[in-house]
Amino acid sequence: xxxxxxxxxxxxxxxxxxxxxxxxxxxxxxxxxxxxxxxxxxxxxxxxxxxxxxxxxxxxxxxxxxxxxxxxxxxxxxxxxxxxxxxxxxxxxxxxxxxxxxxxxxxxxxxxxxxxxxxxxxxxxxxxxxxxxxxxxxxxxxxxxxxxxxxxxxxxxxxxxxxxxxxxxxxxxxxxxxxxxxxxxxxxxxxxxxxxxxxxxxxxxxxxxxxxxxxxxxxxxxxxxxxxxxxxxxxxxxxxxxxxxxxxxxxxxxxxxxxxxxxxxxxxxxxxxxxxxxxxxxxxxxxxxxxxxxxxxxxxxxxxxxxxxxxxxxxxxxxxxxxxxxxxxxxxxxxxxxxxxxxxxxxxxxxxxxxxxxxxxxxxxxxxxxxxxxxxxxxxxxxxxxxxxxxxxxxxxxxxxxxxxxxxxxxxxxxxxxxxxxxxxxxxxxxxxxxxxxxxxxxxxxxxxxxx
Amino acid sequence: xxxxxxxxxxxxxxxxxxxxxxxxxxxxxxxxxxxxxxxxxxxxxxxxxxxxxxxxxxxxxxxxxxxxxxxxxxxxxxxxxxxxxxxxxxxxxxxxxxxxxxxxxxxxxxxxxxxxxxxxxxxxxxxxxxxxxxxxxxxxxxxxxxxxxxxxxxxxxxxxxxxxxxxxxxxxxxxxxxxxxxxxxxxxxxxxxxxxxxxxxxxxxxxxxxxxxxxxxxxxxxxxxxxxxxxxxxxxxxxxxxxxxxxxxxxxxxxxxxxxxxxxxxxxxxxxxxxxxxxxxxxxxxxxxxxxxxxxxxxxxxxxxxxxxxxxxxxxxxxxxxxxxxxxxxxxxxxxxxxxxxxxxxxxxxxxxxxxxxxxxxxxxxxxxxxxxxxxxxxxxxxxxxxxxxxxxxxxxxxxxxxxxxxxxxxxxxxxxxxxxxxxxxxxxxxxxxxxxxxxxxxxxxxxxxxxxxxxxxxxxxxxxxxxxxxxxxxxxx
Numbered sequence: 001x002x003x004x005x006x007x008x009x010x011x012x013x014x015x016x017x018x019x020x021x022x023x024x025x026x027x028x029x030x031x032x033x034x035x036x037x038x039x040x041x042x043x044x045x046x047x048x049x050x051x052x053x054x055x056x057x058x059x060x061x062x063x064x065x066x067x068x069x070x071x072x073x074x075x076x077x078x079x080x081x082x083x084x085x086x087x088x089x090x091x092x093x094x095x096x097x098x099x100x101x102x103x104x105x106x107x108x109x110x111x112x113x114x115x116x117x118x119x120x121x122x123x124x125x126x127x128x129x130x131x132x133x134x135x136x137x138x139x140x141x142x143x144x145x146x147x148x149x150x151x152x153x154x155x156x157x158x159x160x161x162x163x164x165x166x167x168x169x170x171x172x173x174x175x176x177x178x179x180x181x182x183x184x185x186x187x188x189x190x191x192x193x194x195x196x197x198x199x200x201x202x203x204x205x206x207x208x209x210x211x212x213x214x215x216x217x218x219x220x221x222x223x224x225x226x227x228x229x230x231x232x233x234x235x236x237x238x239x240x241x242x243x244x245x246x247x248x249x250x251x252x253x254x255x256x257x258x259x260x261x262x263x264x265x266x267x268x269x270x271x272x273x274x275x276x277x278x279x280x281x282x283x284x285x286x287x288x289x290x291x292x293x294x295x296x297x298x299x300x301x302x303x304x305x306x307x308x309x310x311x312x313x314x315x316x317x318x319x320x321x322x323x324x325x326x327x328x329x330x331x332x333x334x335x336x337x338x339x340x341x342x343x344x345x346x347x348x349x350x351x352x353x354x355x356x357x358x359x360x361x362x363x364x365x366x367x368x369x370x371x372x373x374x375x376x377x378x379x380x381x382x383x384x385x386x387x388x389x390x391x392x393x394x395x396x397x398x399x400x401x402x403x404x405x406x407x408x409x410x411x412x413x414x415x416x417x418x419x420x421x422x423x424x425x426x427x428x429x430x431x432x433x434x435x436x437x438x439x440x441x442x443x444x445x446x447x448x449x450x451x452x
Numbered sequence: 453x454x455x456x457x458x459x460x461x462x463x464x465x466x467x468x469x470x471x472x473x474x475x476x477x478x479x480x481x482x483x484x485x486x487x488x489x490x491x492x493x494x495x496x497x498x499x500x501x502x503x504x505x506x507x508x509x510x511x512x513x514x515x516x517x518x519x520x521x522x523x524x525x526x527x528x529x530x531x532x533x534x535x536x537x538x539x540x541x542x543x544x545x546x547x548x549x550x551x552x553x554x555x556x557x558x559x560x561x562x563x564x565x566x567x568x569x570x571x572x573x574x575x576x577x578x579x580x581x582x583x584x585x586x587x588x589x590x591x592x593x594x595x596x597x598x599x600x601x602x603x604x605x606x607x608x609x610x611x612x613x614x615x616x617x618x619x620x621x622x623x624x625x626x627x628x629x630x631x632x633x634x635x636x637x638x639x640x641x642x643x644x645x646x647x648x649x650x651x652x653x654x655x656x657x658x659x660x661x662x663x664x665x666x667x668x669x670x671x672x673x674x675x676x677x678x679x680x681x682x683x684x685x686x687x688x689x690x691x692x693x694x695x696x697x698x699x700x701x702x703x704x705x706x707x708x709x710x711x712x713x714x715x716x717x718x719x720x721x722x723x724x725x726x727x728x729x730x731x732x733x734x735x736x737x738x739x740x741x742x743x744x745x746x747x748x749x750x751x752x753x754x755x756x757x758x759x760x761x762x763x764x765x766x767x768x769x770x771x772x773x774x775x776x777x778x779x780x781x782x783x784x785x786x787x788x789x790x791x792x793x794x795x796x797x798x799x800x801x802x803x804x805x806x807x808x809x810x811x812x813x814x815x816x817x818x819x820x821x822x823x824x825x826x827x828x829x830x831x832x833x834x835x836x837x838x839x840x841x842x843x844x845x846x847x848x849x850x851x852x853x854x855x856x857x858x859x860x861x862x863x864x865x866x867x868x869x870x871x872x873x874x875x876x877x878x879x880x881x882x883x884x885x886x887x888x889x890x891x892x893x894x895x896x897x898x899x900x901x902x903x904x905x906x907x908x909x910x911x912x913x914x915x916x917x918x919x920x921x922x923x924x925x926x927x928x929x930x
Contacts, residue, residue: 046625
């Protein structure tokens with residue numbers, strides 16, 4: 001596809017890099033020539049210096065032939081204008097990053113008029129992600145499929161866990177549970193396991209289950225599952241606001257520690273139910289005073305990555321709280337993964353993932369039917385949701401007789417709102433939604449799950 | 453420095469050169485020439501070396517500007533060495549330095565020869581000499597980018613180091629597609645020229661060799677009198693195509709993409725044609741009494757002007773006998789060179805346009821010291837970085853130029869000879885004046901001077917900096 005990306009900031013760069021890897025023809029536009037130059041030198045794309053909202057610049061960037069324009073500059077207004085101009089000039093799909101809460105509420109209303117295909121609010125998306133994690137403290141990351149009826153959860157096997165040295169097939173026989181382990185990360189390698197695969201301590205396990213069953217599973221293997229009762233948030237930015245709002249709705253007690261008095265007053269105005277503390281969170285007495293040792297969850301959301309890391313490490317040493325750490329820089333994730341920081345949230349990466357998901361779905365929408373796509377395990381594994389519209393070589397055949405590709409697994413069949421964990425005799429039928437987990441990238445159609 | 457990647461790309465360059473050597477091999481087969489064995493031997497050795505070097509793909513395929521420059525410079529040196537081997541082995545140019553000079557002159561599209569009698573060479577050697585022009589014209593690494601599945605954006609550095617001009621940009625988002633489009637246009641124009649020359653009853657072999665020489669703006673002739681012996685029609689076709697190959701290839705892409713109006717507006721191309729027109733007019737009027745008719749003098753004037761400004765170096769007449777003003781104009785044209793993004797050499801019209809605009813801006817600055825003005829070209833502001841790099845280019849160019857003139861004075865030849873010899877090699881033209889004039893050759897220089905001139909040819913083709921970086925110790929530090 002021909003894609004124009006306006007804005008070469010961190011998100012712009014990471015979206016550009018990803019999409020370029022997926023063989024799209026990309027033109028980047030930015031007003032800062034040094035940024036464009038940098039991008040062009042390191043990624044195989046064309047660069048144009050100029051204002052992305054100007055008709056001339058967009059024409060030069062080939063908006064007439066573009067399929068999609070992604071506006072991710074620092075300014076909401078510019079992003080919206082870019083999309084508007086591109087829509088009128090080329091009639092392409094448009095994605096805008098809109099982060100101001102006031103706009104993002106409006107955009108939902110006038111999205112139709114502006115012809116926007118999608119808006120992303122990175123802070124809101126990050127807050128949603130954190131709140132989901134706090135709902136399930138044992139899991140490290142959760143993705144939802146089939147409109148929330150199925151989830152992919154990720155958790156690490158601890159030392160004294162019941163599951164250590166269990167073969168996968170024993171989970172359903174010994175524990176009597178209907179869950180499906182779809183991917184296991186072990187020491188940098190990713191496995192799509194079969195029944196004989198034996199789990200080990202420190203494995204990172206991804207499994208598919210309906211939300212209720214997931215709770216049951218965690219209970220049976222002896223992991224604490226109740227959702228947290230209170231949360232301590234350090235840093236009172238936009239994410240903190242969205243998150244606190246979510247958590248308060250779920251009747252979770254929220255304490256926000258914020259340095260600026262002004263911001264504290266704003267927050268107190270917007271979140272009357274939350275406890276707002278004005279103070280320096282890097283001063284340990286402030287945190288201890290507010291009951292850090294007893295809190296059930298601790299979320300570090302300051303603007304400085306270093307501070308967030310230190311705060312989380314400190315919280316880990318003083319309490320047994322579930323930790324969430326926000327990191328802005330994406331570049332050092334290999335080092336960060338090795339630290340005991342609980343769940344790490346990269347708002348930029350979440351934004352990128354949202355955009356990628358849209359682009360892939362858009363590309364697939366032509367000949368195929370990928371509804372949702374998630375990348376797991378650092379992008380090594382893809383979980384795809386297919387909607388079966390018509391008859392194809394995979395329909396109405398027992399799964400055990402299908403010749404599936406290597407490293408591919410049918411995770412779940414969703415039939416008329418009922419979730420089926422597939423066994424050998426089950427069949428895929430027209431109208432089903434099927435979740436496929438695989439290390440083979442770029443599946444376009446449900447037919448692609450068969451060996452070619 | 454990612455030496456593994458440099459090794460890998462050099463290996464592919466050898467493979468590609470081996471593939472290109474099929475052309476002289478086939479020629480030798482057709483004409484039953486024994487020299488063909490020399491080409492076959494070198495071809496097999498090059499392919500074997502290339503195969504060994506490319507067998508293992510490096511884990512780390514990321515290359516930066518430094519690797520890009522070094523790879524390009526080394527590739528051209530390696531290519532020239534391999535290209536020289538058949539000349540030595542077949543015994544047609546027995547001295548190694550001479551053979552290397554001929555090969556460097558070929559690949560850099562210079563066309564300066566050390567041979568007094570080219571007609572004595574075998575056909576396969578002749579076609580290889582001309583074919584090296586064709587390979588060198590668009591660049592072997594651009595070819596590599598077009599055919600190899602080298603994924604990733606870092607390869608832009610290779611293209612930047614090999615393509616001429618102050619700022620290299622892509623035509624389409626992907627480097628590979630861009631390289632393919634460039635070669636597509638290149639091959640298309642070459643074929644068109646061959647067909648047009650065949651229509652003028654040129655023998656097929658001559659048409660092929662001449663088209664290769666024209667396309668790369670090289671200038672190796674296969675006859676001792678260069679192009680002089682062919683009909684007026686053929687000479688005119690060559691004139692037109694020399695000028696066409698000196699045009700920025702972006703213009704052809706724009707025309708093909710249906711944006712002819714934008715193409716016509718290119719200031720560089722306009723300037724290029726303006727210079728040609730002015731030079732042809734003045735020279736035609738100055739040489740009228742030397743030829744039988746106005747048409748004939750215009751034909752010769754146009755051919756020589758086209759040949760010199762595009763840095764091809766073919767000739768139809770001995771312009772060393774022309775009046776002083778014509779010779780001076782030709783020398784100036786040597787420095788002007790063709791458009792950026794073409795196959796020609798020289799300083800490039802776009803650099804001159806930028807420089808003239810800078811001078812104009814500075815003059816305005818004297819009158820209005822507080823004025824601020826951005827230099828623009830084709831409606832786009834020119835970044836200060838580009839202006840700076842053009843200035844640095846010109847200074848470096850002058851230093852290399854006068855340094856080389858000084859170095860080759862060891863042979864104690866006349867100033868005009870030395871001056872035009874360096875001008876003709878550094879600008880990748882071929883013939884100069886006096887003792888290196890169109891009817892003479894470079895055989896009279898000592899080995900030392902030949903090495904200096906070889907360096908000039910490579911530096912000129914690669915726009916100075918890759919060759920200079922090769923000589924900078926900091927490049928080789930880890």
